[in-house]
Amino acid sequence: MSSRTDAPTRREQILGEAARLFAERGFHGVGVDEIGAAVGISGPGLYRHFPGKDAMLAELLVGISERLYTGGRRCLAESAEAGLAPGATLDALIDRHIDFALDDRALITLHDRELDRLRDSDRKLVRQLQRQYVELWVGVVREVHPGLPEKEARASVHAVFGLLNSTPHLSRPSALPDRATTAALLHRLARGAFAAAEGRGGADADGADGADGARGTAGA
Amino acid sequence: MSSRTDAPTRREQILGEAARLFAERGFHGVGVDEIGAAVGISGPGLYRHFPGKDAMLAELLVGISERLYTGGRRCLAESAEAGLAPGATLDALIDRHIDFALDDRALITLHDRELDRLRDSDRKLVRQLQRQYVELWVGVVREVHPGLPEKEARASVHAVFGLLNSTPHLSRPSALPDRATTAALLHRLARGAFAAAEGRGGADADGADGADGARGTAGA
DNA sequence: TTGCTCGGTTAGTGAGCGTTAACCTCGTCA
DNA sequence: TGACGAGGTTAACGCTCACTAACCGAGCAA
Numbered sequence: 135m136s137s138r139t140d141a142p143t144r145r146e147q148i149l150g151e152a153a154r155l156f157a158e159r160g161f162h163g164v165g166v167d168e169i170g171a172a173v174g175i176s177g178p179g180l181y182r183h184f185p186g187k188d189a190m191l192a193e194l195l196v197g198i199s200e201r202l203y204t205g206g207r208r209c210l211a212e213s214a215e216a217g218l219a220p221g222a223t224l225d226a227l228i229d230r231h232i233d234f235a236l237d238d239r240a241l242i243t244l245h246d247r248e249l250d251r252l253r254d255s256d257r258k259l260v261r262q263l264q265r266q267y268v269e270l271w272v273g274v275v276r277e278v279h280p281g282l283p284e285k286e287a288r289a290s291v292h293a294v295f296g297l298l299n300s301t302p303h304l305s306r307p308s309a310l311p312d313r314a315t316t317a318a319l320l321h322r323l324a325r326g327a328f329a330a331a332e333g334r335g336g337a338d339a340d341g342a343d344g345a346d347g348a349r350g351t352a353g354a
Numbered sequence: 355m356s357s358r359t360d361a362p363t364r365r366e367q368i369l370g371e372a373a374r375l376f377a378e379r380g381f382h383g384v385g386v387d388e389i390g391a392a393v394g395i396s397g398p399g400l401y402r403h404f405p406g407k408d409a410m411l412a413e414l415l416v417g418i419s420e421r422l423y424t425g426g427r428r429c430l431a432e433s434a435e436a437g438l439a440p441g442a443t444l445d446a447l448i449d450r451h452i453d454f455a456l457d458d459r460a461l462i463t464l465h466d467r468e469l470d471r472l473r474d475s476d477r478k479l480v481r482q483l484q485r486q487y488v489e490l491w492v493g494v495v496r497e498v499h500p501g502l503p504e505k506e507a508r509a510s511v512h513a514v515f516g517l518l519n520s521t522p523h524l525s526r527p528s529a530l531p532d533r534a535t536t537a538a539l540l541h542r543l544a545r546g547a548f549a550a551a552e553g554r555g556g557a558d559a560d561g562a563d564g565a566d567g568a569r570g571t572a573g574a
Numbered sequence: 575t576t577g578c579t580c581g582g583t584t585a586g587t588g589a590g591c592g593t594t595a596a597c598c599t600c601g602t603c604a
Numbered sequence: 605t606g607a608c609g610a611g612g613t614t615a616a617c618g619c620t621c622a623c624t625a626a627c628c629g630a631g632c633a634a
Contacts, residue, residue: 144581158470159470160380160381160382160468160470160471161380161382162380162381162382162383163382163470163471165620165621165622166621166622166623167621167622175581175582175583176582176583176584177583177584177622178582178583178584178622178623178624179581179582179583181622181623181624182580182581182582183581186622186623187621187622187623246523247467248380250378250379250380250383251380251383285529285530285531286531286535286539288529289521289529289530289531289536289539290539290543292520292521292523292524293517293518293520293521293539293540293543294517294543295520296516296517296518296519296520296523297513297514297516297517297520297547298513298516299516300512300513300515300516300517301509301512301513303466303512303516304512309505309508309509310505310509311505311506311509315506316509319506319509319510319513319551320513322550322551322553323510323513323514323547323548323550323551324547325550326546326547326548326549326550326551326553327517327543327544327546327547327550328543328546329546329550330542330543330545330546330547330549331539331542331543331546333542333546364611385590385591385592386591386592386593387591395611395612395613396612396613396614397592397613397614398592398593398594398612398613398614399611399612399613401592401593401594402610402611402612403611406592406593407591407592407593
């Protein structure tokens with residue numbers, strides 16, 4: 135159960151420290167002894183909780199992928215229920231992703247850095263969840279920006295993920311404004327990027343979009 | 355030397371394959387035997403060209419950092435010489451970075467993934483080059499968008515780097531439109547993000563921007 | 575009390591890997 | 605012709621590291 139912010143169980147404690155360490159120095163760069171030491175037990179004691187080092191990484195990556203995807207689905211469901219406009223739904227998606235990116239920096243880092251260290255089956259699962267999450271965004275983005283061809287929408291979503299996930303890469307986070315300001319800034323950047331995506335599609339045209347309502351990126 | 359597209363020297367060949375392999379499976383994830391095999395020699399033969407595995411990574415990371423920074427400086431110099439507007443300078447910076455991101459995906463990946471595997475001195479050097487490169491962007495961005503506070507400008511630049519560098523993270527690049535379309539799209543996304551950055555700065559106010567003048571993302 | 579499980583411990587093992595050693599074979603140049 | 609250096613080779617060493625074996629003490633149920 136864990137009423138809410140219970141004392142974290144040993145497993146969770148281990149996963150948390152492992153995430154931090156993996157993000158800092160890479161999966162292969164961290165030894166089991168270090169992970170153990172980080173939670174106050176030492177070395178092979180971990181094997182009472184996990185079958186192996188790989189299993190920790192797998193659980194972390196599958197976990198974050200699932201949380202992202204189900205979080206996204208919940209956004210969509212709530213938006214639909216509340217009868218929100220596509221633009222507001224996109225705002226909700228963006229905010230939720232920003233929360234992940236700012237709160238679980240280590241996991242976000244791992245998520246696109248250590249994926250290939252997984253067993254085939256786990257990697258397939260994570261990839262599938264990622265794909266579904268992307269498609270979920272693509273759908274909303276294309277509702278907000280109907281002029282955007284699907285391929286470009288997908289590429290834009292990937293790019294915006296790169297943008298939103300960029301904060302963990304900062305060497306020292308002190309360079310950032312406070313959390314609220316950063317979140318608001320990232321939100322504006324993401325919306326601005328999407329708005330600019332349908333500028334004029336280059337060669338493969340679709341022409342008609344004219345002055346579109348949704349935003350108003352000043353000049354755009 | 356090397357008139358232009360000469361047969362690459364052994365060293366260059368090794369560096370190229372090492373970059374590819376490091377990007378695919380991580381620095382610790384690839385053995386020297388594999389790197390050797392990739393260029394047709396085997397294992398310790400590499401030590402005729404490099405003092406060690408670390409040295410290869412160091413040369414790759416220092417190299418790409420230098421190329422990015424000097425490339426950026428050249429952009430600025432040429433723009434100044436031609437008397438271009440700040441907007442056009444920013445366009446040039448963006449295009450140059452996109453060329454890097456699309457042509458040297460492996461290096462871009464390494465650049466923000468394996469930095470901590472370097473010896474202290476090398477890491478410091480790379481970090482310094484990165485910082486200088488960022489500051490160079492920040493200067494131009496603030497010329498184009500004077501309403502943007504410095505901290506937010508810097509964060510925006512980092513975020514846009516994340517955006518521009520996102521393509522390597524795509525599992526299979528076939529999902530992307532052709533190169534020209536992708537480049538144009540990334541360019542629009544980046545400009546759109548910057549344009550949206552100075553929306554209204556949130557809490558920490560600088561107050562006066564209201565309807566602010568300096569805009570005109572459109573034409574640029 | 576006895577005995578079992580849970581969560582630790584330390585010591586050890588075996589594989590993988592970076593690196594070195596020793597040796598070989600060309601082409602080049604005096 | 606003969607020395608030599610550049611660029612390979614294979615064998616071996618030594619370290620790191622994930623994982624296993626064997627043991628142990630506390631809590632707790634019968």
